[in-house]
Amino acid sequence: MTRIEKRAQRRRWNTHGGSRWSPCAVRETEQQKLATAHGAHAWVFWSLESRVVPKKRFDDVVKKNGVGLTFACMAMSSSIDGPADETNLTATGEIRLMPDLLTMRKIPWKKQEEMVLADMHLRPGEPWEYCPREALRRVSKVLKDEFNLEMNAGFENEFYLLKKIIRKEMEECWVPIDSKPYCSSSGFDAVSTLFQEIIAAFNSLNVVVEQLHAEAGKGQFEIALTHTACTYAADSLIFAREAVRAVANKQGLLATSVPKYALDDIGSGSHVHVSLWQNGRNVFTASNTSSQYGMSKVGEDFMAGVLAHLPSILAFTAPLPNSYDRIQPNTWSGAYQCWGNENREAPVRTACPPAVPNGFVSNFEIKSFDGCANPHLGLAAIVAAGIDGLRNHLPLPEPINENPATLNQKLLRLPTSLSESIEALENNNVLREMIGEKLFTAIKGVRK
Numbered sequence: 001m002t003r004i005e006k007r008a009q010r011r012r013w014n015t016h017g018g019s020r021w022s023p024c025a026v027r028e029t030e031q032q033k034l035a036t037a038h039g040a041h042a043w044v045f046w047s048l049e050s051r052v053v054p055k056k057r058f059d060d061v062v063k064k065n066g067v068g069l070t071f072a073c074m075a076m077s078s079s080i081d082g083p084a085d086e087t088n089l090t091a092t093g094e095i096r097l098m099p100d101l102l103t104m105r106k107i108p109w110k111k112q113e114e115m116v117l118a119d120m121h122l123r124p125g126e127p128w129e130y131c132p133r134e135a136l137r138r139v140s141k142v143l144k145d146e147f148n149l150e151m152n153a154g155f156e157n158e159f160y161l162l163k164k165i166i167r168k169e170m171e172e173c174w175v176p177i178d179s180k181p182y183c184s185s186s187g188f189d190a191v192s193t194l195f196q197e198i199i200a201a202f203n204s205l206n207v208v209v210e211q212l213h214a215e216a217g218k219g220q221f222e223i224a225l226t227h228t229a230c231t232y233a234a235d236s237l238i239f240a241r242e243a244v245r246a247v248a249n250k251q252g253l254l255a256t257s258v259p260k261y262a263l264d265d266i267g268s269g270s271h272v273h274v275s276l277w278q279n280g281r282n283v284f285t286a287s288n289t290s291s292q293y294g295m296s297k298v299g300e301d302f303m304a305g306v307l308a309h310l311p312s313i314l315a316f317t318a319p320l321p322n323s324y325d326r327i328q329p330n331t332w333s334g335a336y337q338c339w340g341n342e343n344r345e346a347p348v349r350t351a352c353p354p355a356v357p358n359g360f361v362s363n364f365e366i367k368s369f370d371g372c373a374n375p376h377l378g379l380a381a382i383v384a385a386g387i388d389g390l391r392n393h394l395p396l397p398e399p400i401n402e403n404p405a406t407l408n409q410k411l412l413r414l415p416t417s418l419s420e421s422i423e424a425l426e427n428n429n430v431l432r433e434m435i436g437e438k439l440f441t442a443i444k445g446v447r448k
Contacts, residue, residue, distance in 0.1 A: 050115070051067050051069075051097065053067065058099075062099060063099060063101070064124065065096065065124060066096030066097050066098040066099070066118070066121065066124055067096065067097040067118070068094050068095075068096060068097075069094065069095050069096070069097055069120075070091055070093070070094055070095075071089050071090065071091070071092065071093035071094065071095065072089055072090060072091045073095075074087070074089055074120075074130040074439075074442050074446075075087035075089035075090075075442055075445060075446060076446070077446050084445045084446050084448070085445060085448070086441070086444065086445035086448060087441065087442040087444075087445030087446060088438065088441055088442065088445070089130075089442055089445075095120050095121060095122055095128050096120075096121045096122070096123060096124055097118040097119070097120060097121075098118055098119050098120075098121045098124055099116040099117075099118050100116060100117050100118060100119055100133075101116060103116050103117040103235055104116040105204070105205050105206070105239065106204065107246075108200065108201040108204040108205070108243070109201060109243075109246045109247060109250060110246075115239075115242070117133070117235055117238065119131055119133055119134060120133075120134065129436050129438050129439060130438060130439050130442060132374050132376035132377045132380070133231070133234075133235075133376050135376065135377065135380045135435060135436065135439055136230065136231055136234060136376045136377075136379055136380040136383070137231060138380075138436070139380050139383040139384050139387065139434055139435075140230060140231060140383055142383075142387055142434070143383055143386070143387055146387070146390075146391075147298070147387075147390055148278055148279075149276050149277065149278055149283070149298070149302075149390075150229055150230075150276070150277045150278070151229075151230045151274060151275070151276060151277075151379070151382070151383055151386070152227045152228060152229060152230060152233070152274070152275045152276075152277055152282075152363075153227060153228070153229075153230040153233035153234070153272050153273065153274055153379055154210070154224070154225055154226055154227030154228070154233060154272065154273045154363075155224075155225050155233060155236075155237045155240075155270055155271070155272050155273075155375070156222055156223075156224045156225075156269070156270070156271040156272075156273070156365075157222065157223050157224075157225065157237065157240060157241070157244075157257070157270050157371060158215055158220060158221070158222045158257070158268040158269050158270065158271075158371065159220070159221060159222075159244060159255050159256060159257045159268055159371065160176060160217060160218075160219050160220050160221075160255070160256050160257075160258075160261050160268060161176070161177045161191065161194075161219050161220075161221060161248060161253050161254070161255055162174040162175060162176060162177065162219060162253060162254040162255075162256060163175060163176075163177045163252070163253055163254075164252065164254075174254055175219075176217070176218035176219025176220070177190070177191065177219040177253065178190060178218065178219055179218045179219075180214055181214075181216070182214065182215060182216040183213050183214055184214045187214035188212075188213060188214050188221075191221070194247065194248065194251055194253070195212060195221075197247050197250075198223075198243055198244055198247045198248075199212075201243040201246075201247055202239075202240060202243055205236075205239040205240075205243060206236075206239075207225065207236045207239050207240050207243070208225065208226040208228075208236075209223060209224065209225060209226070210224045210225065210226050211223075211224050212224065215266070215268075216266045217261075217262075217265045217266040217267075217268070218262075218265055220265075220266065220268065223240065223244070225237065225240060227273060227275065227363070230379045230383065231376075233272075233375070233379070234375035234376045234379055237270070237375045238375065241257070241371070256268075257270065257370070257371025257372060258322060258371075258372065259318070259320065259322050259323045259325065259326040259370040259371070259372060260322050260323075260325035260326040263325060266331060266332075267325070267326030267327075267331060267333060267370075268326070268370065268371055269326065269333060269367060269368075269369060269370050269371070270369050270370055270371040270373065270375070271365055271366065271367050271369060272365070272366050272369050272378070272379070272382075273351065273363045273364070273365045274306075274363055274364055274365075274366065274382065274386075275362060275363035275364075276298060276299060276302055282362060282363075283296055283298055283299070284296060284298070284299035284302075284361070284362065284363055284364075285299070285356070285360050285361060285362050286299075286360055286361075289359060291360075293341065293350065293361070293396075293399065294341075294350065294352070294359050294360040294361040295350065295360075295361050295364075298390065299361075299364075300396045301389045301390045301393050301394060301396075302386035302387075302389050302390055303339065303348065303350075303364050303386070303389065303396060304389045304394040304395060304396040304397075305385045305386045305387065305388045305389020305390065305392075305394050306348065306364075306366070306382055306385045306386050306389065307337065307338075307339055307348050307396070307397075308385070308388070308389065308394055309381075309384075309385035309388065309428065309430065309431065310337055310347060310348070310368070310385075310414065311337065311414055311415050311420075311421060311424035312381070312385075312421065312424045312425040312427075312428040312431055313368075313378075313381045313382060313385055313431075314327075314368055314414065314415050314421040314424070315381075315418070315421040315422055315424070315425040315443065315444075315447055316373060316374075316377050316378045316380070316381040316443070317366070317368055317369040317370065317373045317378040317381065317382075318368055318369070318370055318373065318418075318421065319370075319372055319373050319374070319418070319447060320370075320372050320418065321417065321418050322372075323370050323372065323418065324415065324416055324417050324418060326370060327347075327368055327414060327416075329345075329403075329404070329405035330345070330403070330405055332344045332345060332367065333347075333367055333368060334346055334347025334348070334366075334367040334368045334414070335347070335404070335405070335413065335414055336400075336404035336405070336407075336411040336412065336413055336414060337411060337412040337413070337414050338397070338399075338400040338404050338411050339364070339396075339397070339399055339400065340399045340400045340401050340404075341361070341399050341401055343399070343400060343401055343402075344367070345403050345404055345405070346367075346399075346400055346404060347366065347367050347368045347414060348364055348365070348366055348367075349364060349365045349367065350363075350364045350365075350399075351363050351364065351365055366382065368414065377443070380434075380435060381431060381435065384430065384431050384434035384435060385430070385431065387434065388430045388434075418447060419448075421447075422444060422447050422448060425440075425443075425444060425447075426444060
């Protein structure tokens with residue numbers, strides 16, 4: 001057994017932060033194979049859980065009636081195929097995975113196959129309250145109904161590319177493909193052919209890329225996706241992860257989004273940029289120069305809610321013990337509960353990208369979101385917290401525009417472990433109510 005296999009055996013990482021079947025994909029193939037489960041294995045961190053069915057059965061049965069799945073699917077951690085304690089879910093009961101045909105895509109790297117994301121229903125037409133996609137839709141509807149607002153989101157997806165080598169002891173080992181520095185053109189040139197294929201796959205999947213570059217870690221890269229309505233943003237991130245993983249695998253490489261792949265190197269995040277829209281206009285941005293921080297009052301209230309609930313939100317956006325190895329001071333991951341204007345050491349950063357007038361901000365970035373989080377659940381927690389800020393006009397503290405680590409006596413440290421974020425979540429009645437008691441309980445149980 002290799003060193004990484006031993007490490008994976010000790011701690012098997014979960015692709016979507018505990019809820020292994022969410023969102024689930026149904027794949028159909030022209031080949032008349034028996035339906036089979038295709039899931040995440042140990043340290044292949046981007047493998048989407050799926051069911052594979054023949055095309056004829058998909059057309060004749062699955063489109064209308066879905067695919068059966070046990071209640072226990074939303075109570076499984078990646079360490080065992082069984083329900084976790086304290087989730088209130090067991091092996092008794094079955095749901096239906098109903099394909100969302102609007103997400104049907106031909107799989108670029110598997111020419112005879114297609115992929116479609118699925119919703120969890122108790123029976124066709126009756127959403128299951130544990131479904132992560134439904135949870136995001138539910139809180140988004142509250143935001144729309146109460147405030148006539150929609151949240152847009154855009155993800156910056158970081159990952160490592162690893163290659164297999166054989167050591168002198170004839171031991172197989174995965175190592176980073178290079179040691180090039182941040183934004184190195186030579187580092188990108190070395191894998192440009194791979195990325196051309198990845199971008200072609202993205203285009204085929206309707207995933208829009210804004211930019212990509214070599215990151216600071218050894219063999220680390222980042223792909224920034226465009227912002228869109230949060231439900232579509234989460235779906236696009238799922239497709240993007242699948243494309244990167246599959247295309248890398250074709251080239252004999254392993255793509256991993258584990259938050260802290262190596263303790264002596266920088267971690268990988270899935271930073272998300274958030275803005276508020278009303279009638280096709282970004283209303284997070286201030287309407288005139290009288291705003292103190294370049295954002296509207298609506299923007300301030302929403303962001304204040306996210307900042308206030310951030311310790312609990314981490315249970316959604318930083319779902320693994322390893323996530324907290326990444327969220328450390330002086331690593332641009334946001335270790336203290338604060339916000340800042342263009343401050344990349346703050347977990348919440350207001351941003352003024354190109355084309356935004358000086359003195360105004362267009363969105364804010366949440367840095368404590370990593371690639372092992374279920375994006376639908378993570379965004380649902382963010383929307384829920386923002387709604388609380390809007391309802392109660394929560395105060396926004398003064399920005400921190402220097403390194404928060406130098407002010408650690410004045411600032412609250414964010415949870416340093418998964419157990420601390422679970423404790424914060426257990427005491428958070430706002431998220432409990434907004435997410436729904438049953439799903440809230442299942443998430444806590446899986447995290448524990």
